[in-house]
Amino acid sequence: MKKTAGEAVGKITESERDEIKRLFERKNGLLELFKSISDASHPLYDRLVQDMGETATKFQKWWDGKSRQYRWKGAAGHHWEIDFETCEIFLKKDR
């Protein structure tokens, strides 16, 4: 999805992009899978819940780590987004 709104504040490498892309996709996939098997008796439930927690943690850790490493500009009421095509980081206003 192309997102061109927001201020460009940085750029990451392709392998960093691949890293966060995978975490992003996995995080979304786990959340959406949870909508189908939210019953605790489901055989995959426990594994899924644990995985969701771990993935969310890794995801946040990535952003925390990279923003510190690259010292991206931040602002209250804003968040960072990545354009997976260009590897650019944008600062966008929260909705």
Added chain:
Amino acid sequence: MLKYLLVVLSEASTSFCTYEAKARKPGAKGLLPLEKLEAAVTFALKNNLKVNFLYPSQKLGPAYAALVEAVDHVKIVPFSARERHPDAILVVDSADFPAAGDLGKLRGTNIVFRLRRADLPRLSVLLGRLLPRARRVNLVLRDVENYGPDEFAEYGRQLEKASGRVLAMAAKKNPPELNVLTDRLILDKMNNCDAGLTHLTVAPNGRLYVCPAFYEACPDDTLGEIRNEVPIGNRRLLELKYAPICRICDAYHCKRCVFLNRKLTLEINTPSFQQCRVAHVEREASRAYLLKARERIGGTAVFADIPEIAYSDPFEVVEKDKISIAEFKKLGVPQ
């Protein structure tokens, strides 16, 4: 350009190739009508075609014999009819292999040897009985579409054993040829069946086909009556240039059977993996044979090297690397 005409004289004519002729009782009913045979012979005479007549086991009448003799020809007959046609190419089938006594009378014969998959483990032994009687043996694998990894491996082993026999005879005067082993040594470009390009078939119903296999599979799949212009839809797809897998291949001895192509892959220009693997088992056997022959008997300097290759199916190469437009344009252009 057409060079040959194959005329199937009867519904009960022997198969000499990979296809299976439907089991039919020999009899007058299944014979190619005399007027159709005359039309076929006339067509051959008008177009400078040599004729391969495919015989049944039964004896044909004098009118048939006269027409056959009216044109430059070769007879292909079942083994059981050998005494009636001493100079013919004989078709031997592994399912009905002749007794030693019957083979013993043969000398310098051209033999088509059709091998059933079940007889693959006996291939070398059976070849050992045929080769001493033959000028040339054309091995035809009958049911290659059922070949898998086990059969490819066994075929390789059998050819290795057979090559020892051929090598032993190679030092003699007039050693026999075995198509799947020795043809590749003398070829520097594709030498394929070319059904539809260099030859057509007249089936027992008197109509034209690309080859007898198409008739056997579906008699409605005909090119029509015998006539001067015989259009074949998408004829270019019979040519090597328009076969993406075959045009980069150097298993030059392969028949490139277009019937099996269409049967197994639905395209007449695309071989199945079974055909490619078999051709490359044979190529490798030829390569190994050449190396041994150089060591033991010499005199093989006239044969070009057969290079070692890393693939057993040229599909693996073509899937990744398409021929360039420039290379394609050079194909089929006289050098």
Added chain:
Amino acid sequence: MPQNAVIREGNKAWEEGRAKNVTFVVTEDCQLRCRYCYMVGKNKAGRLPFDVARKAIDYLLTERALVPERSVVWDFIGGEPFLEVDLIDRICDYFKARAYELDHPWFDSYRLSFSTNGLLYNEPRVQRFIAKNRTHLSVQITVDGTRAKHDLQRVYPDGHGSYDDVVRSIPRWLDQFPESSTKVTISTDDIPHITESVLHLWGLGIKEVNINVVFEDVWKPGDDERFEGQLVSLADEIIRQGLYETNSCSFFSKTLGHPYRDNMNWCGAGKMLAVDHVGNFFPCVRFLGFSLQNRAPLVIGNISDGLDWNKLRSFLTLDMVSQSPAECIDCDIATGCAWCQGANYDFADTGTIFQRSTSLCKMHKARVRANNYYWNKLGRKLGRDLRAQA
């Protein structure tokens, strides 16, 4: 003139060339009877049983050596796919759980793709499905242009047009999927509506319009000139209003109209897979029985026996030169001249995929001329040689 003016280009396909595309034909039924639809045999009988889909998914998930792609796009089509949204929901749930259970790479890289007539888009069941799978969805609603153009072709069985019913879905659709595109089909009768239709769609907020001529040989004498005239008129409007900055139309492309440099077959038939309601595999949906007029369906396997790799060999080795006449290979403006492998198969002299249909030749040439006009004129306006970048 601004050197850094933005020219919007069409979105790239997700994981372009790297994802396995698998199409489930969930139904052969549709509320409409679009006159140009290549699916000529719509019916209610052909409905995909869940078990068939399940077996297909199991096969693809477990045969890693045969299906090595690290991403997958599950395409749900019909007929009209949202007629079977509950079935689709069940299939998607099954895939997600199974892929997760197997720790399959596709769990981390998949999309669910829909091409819909839009009539059921606001239905609660469809909206629930969208909410449940939001981040993995690609939904394209077909709005065929202006009401006049849309209702020429996209009609109910009684012949009345569907435009008004479809556009009711647009605002919500664009709110949920802002970067969406629509697909516009051009047959002979649609030509006079091209300019107005593209501008209309952009006006509705659909910024990307994928517009193509049909592959069937429906063209009448003079159609190419009329087509060219429409595209030139469209080009003028785009440039005059500066619409190139925020909108794209697939008729205009910098890569169009050059000699061939490579021998690739650009159609993905054979690399993708379509599954019908009895579990047969096809190289693409265009090889199913209800997509073909002249030929038998081309089956390449099934859920019980798997893929017949011999039947795929021709698709995977098919190249441009083996199917094209010499005139096409040597054409100075060849690139972008499209073909459809299924249509080629259907209209060939014999049952082969190696005979490329050339019925679009004049239309392609007309498009190239208009395309040249557009880029040259736009380049003059922006002070850049846009043609040289092709």
